[in-house]
Amino acid sequence: MPTRLLIHGANGRMGRAVRRIAVTDERFAIAGVVSRSTPEVRVIDGIPFFAANELSGVPEFDxxxxxxxxxxxxxxxxxxxxxxxxxxxxxxxxxxAQRATLDAASAKIPLIWASNFSLGVALLHQLVEVAATRLPGWDCDIVESHHVHKKDAPSGTALTLGEAAKQGGADPHYASLRAGDIVGEHLVQFSGQGERIELIHRANDRDIFARGALHAAAWLHGRPPGHYRVADTLG
Structure with missing residues (x-):
């Protein structure tokens, strides 16, 4: 049986991408979609639409x-x-406070929260922690580049990469660039005496984040309660 999927935040850029890809993914049946405002049309292509204040009325979902x-x-x-x-x-x-509530909920349900659902970035987190562990005393710099409309800096992904570096004992420093229509680029550089290591991830298509979220949803369904990471889904 396909996994019954609810999409929350359906009118945002990512929500629209998830819905567009999910309708062609045989692993899923879309139980409903939820947006902030009351939808003008209640059913589109057999999919029911709800406002955020109507959550109690959405159909059952996995x-x-x-x-x-x-x-x-x-x-x-x-x-x-x-x-x-x-x-x-x-x-x-x-x-x-919301993060604490999220942690508490993981005792009841399986969940994954991530600032970036790219599977490549999930692997990059692991590589950064390994590099920081194996290269004590090296400088660690994280440079992130995004489109001109992105407001937060450093990006959430840069900060989580920094947390991975800290886990390995590094002290990361950050730099941010906002230019053109860059989807997302993250460079983590470790510098020692006379040598450097650069770990880079470039996103060329925002659909990678939607596909990663769907991959995570398929993996998460049926798992016991817990707070999982995207990296856990890599096998």
Missing amino acids: VCIDFSLPEAFDGILAECAKRGAALVSGTTGLSD
């Missing part, structure tokens, strides 16, 4: 993919916990 805003996050997390449904969330800008 996994929710959430790319929304911090102010909408509490509601969908609570709904997943109430129904025992898994949650895959890429909503950034969460407060410390």
Whole structure:
């Protein structure tokens, strides 16, 4: 049986990409989509649409993919916990209190939160931690580049890469570039005496993040409660 999927934050850039790809993915049946405002049309191609304040009325679902805003996050997390449904969330800008609530919910449901659902970036996290561990005392610099409309800097992905570097004992420094229509590029550089190592990930298509979230949702369905990482899905 296909996994029943709820898409939360469906009118955003990522939500639209997830829905477009999911309708052709035989692993999933879209149970419904949720957007911030009341939809003008309630059913499109057999898929029911709901407003964020109508969560209690959405059909049963196995996994929710959430790319929304911090102010909408509490509601969908609570709904997943109430129904025992898994949650895959890429909503950034969460407060410390929201992160604590997320951790608490992982005792009841399986969930993955990530600032970036690229499988390549998930592997990059692991490589950065290994490099930091094996190269004590080397300088660590993280340079991220994105399109001119991206507001936060450093990016969430750069900060999580920095956390991976810290786990290995490095002290990362950050730099940000905003130019053109760059989808996303992250360079992690380790510099020693007379040599450097550069680890780079370039995203050329935003669909990679939607495909990664769907990969995570398929992997998460049926798992026991816990707070998993995208890296866990790599096998």
